[in-house]
Amino acid sequence: xxxxxxxxxxxxxxxxxxxxxxxxxxxxxxxxxxxxxxxxxxxxxxxxxxxxxxxxxxxxxxxxxxxxxxxxxxxxxxxxxxxxxxxxxxxxxxxxxxxxxxxxxxxxxxxxxx
Amino acid sequence: xxxxxxxxxxxxxxxxxxxxxxxxxxxxxxxxxxxxxxxxxxxxxxxxxxxxxxxxxxxxxxxxxxxxxxxxxxxxxxxxxxxxxxxxxxxxxxxxxxxxxxxxxxxxxxxxxxx
Numbered sequence: 001x002x003x004x005x006x007x008x009x010x011x012x013x014x015x016x017x018x019x020x021x022x023x024x025x026x027x028x029x030x031x032x033x034x035x036x037x038x039x040x041x042x043x044x045x046x047x048x049x050x051x052x053x054x055x056x057x058x059x060x061x062x063x064x065x066x067x068x069x070x071x072x073x074x075x076x077x078x079x080x081x082x083x084x085x086x087x088x089x090x091x092x093x094x095x096x097x098x099x100x101x102x103x104x105x106x107x108x109x110x111x112x113x114x
Numbered sequence: 115x116x117x118x119x120x121x122x123x124x125x126x127x128x129x130x131x132x133x134x135x136x137x138x139x140x141x142x143x144x145x146x147x148x149x150x151x152x153x154x155x156x157x158x159x160x161x162x163x164x165x166x167x168x169x170x171x172x173x174x175x176x177x178x179x180x181x182x183x184x185x186x187x188x189x190x191x192x193x194x195x196x197x198x199x200x201x202x203x204x205x206x207x208x209x210x211x212x213x214x215x216x217x218x219x220x221x222x223x224x225x226x227x228x229x
Contacts, residue, residue: 031215040123042205043219050215058216090159094215100166102149102207102217105159 003027006091006106013113019078021109023091030096032074033103034058034066037088046089049074050096081113117141118206120220127196127227134181135191135223137206143167147209148189149217150180154202162204165189193225201227 007022025032031050035043035058045058047066055066063085067075074093078085088110092103119138127133139148150162165173165180173180181190193200203224207217 033216035219040221042118042120042221043207045216045218048216088157092159096215098147098209098212098215100147100164101161102147102151102164102209103159103161105151108157110157 004091004093004104004106006089006109008109009107011109011111013078013081013111015082015113017078017081017113019081019111019113021076021078021089021091021111023074023076023093023106024072025074025093025104026072027093027095027104028071029093029104030071031094032068033092033094034064034074034076035090035092036060037090037108043090046076081111083113085111086113087111116220117210117218118208118220120206120223122223123221124224124226127193127200127225129198129227129229130195132192132194133196133225135193135204135206135225137189137191137220139187139189139206139208141187141208141210143210145212148180148182149207149209150178150189150191151205151207152200152202153205153222159205163191196225196227198227198229201225 033048034046049068091106148165152160206220
């Protein structure tokens with residue numbers, strides 16, 4: 001019954017590596033989001049997409065890019081991983097239009113950059 | 115400026131007692147939505163309750179209720195009859211406007227329920 005799937009639960013990468021975090025949803029949602037979660041800072045929006053091939057920057061897009069080639073898949077790319085990108089990454093999706101539950105979240109990917 | 119402020123980093127509550135988690139928000143929109151999510155140690159975010167800015171009644175969902183004070187821009191979560199399974203991090207979030215689907219989140223409050 002998993003609806004938003006993040007490809008990895010835990011990931012360890014080296015500084016300078018290109019890192020791909022994958023997210024797939026099976027609810028035919030138009031909107032998809034990538035957040036990072038850090039202690040004391042809560043969740044901060046990195047990028048979001050409201051349609052295939054469409055993307056918009058969130059509050060902290062520096063050092064990240066995204067790709068949405070298909071409606072169900074939204075990838076977060078760390079072009080050159082750095083230690084300050086060690087964090088929990090949460091993917092979420094929502095249908096078009098206002099709803100009263102917000103998002104459906106994935107289980108998160110805990111990324112460590114060494 | 116922070117759109118969502120949660121001032122309590124951590125709280126302890128005795129089993130079967132009620133606990134109130136504070137949340138204040140900042141927006142100039144007349145139309146907005148407020149959400150609470152629970153994040154257990156397993157990491158998944160679980161939707162708990164929603165309050166729309168035009169809703170006249172405070173939202174309730176089982177043991178969860180939202181104390182909505184619009185003039186004070188406050189949306190506190192009340193958990194009644196706390197259970198051990200309520201131990202988790204709790205996030206307050208806001209959606210602004212009718213067409214903006216992004217949510218802004220607070221820093222979160224960790225609740226630990228003691229037996």
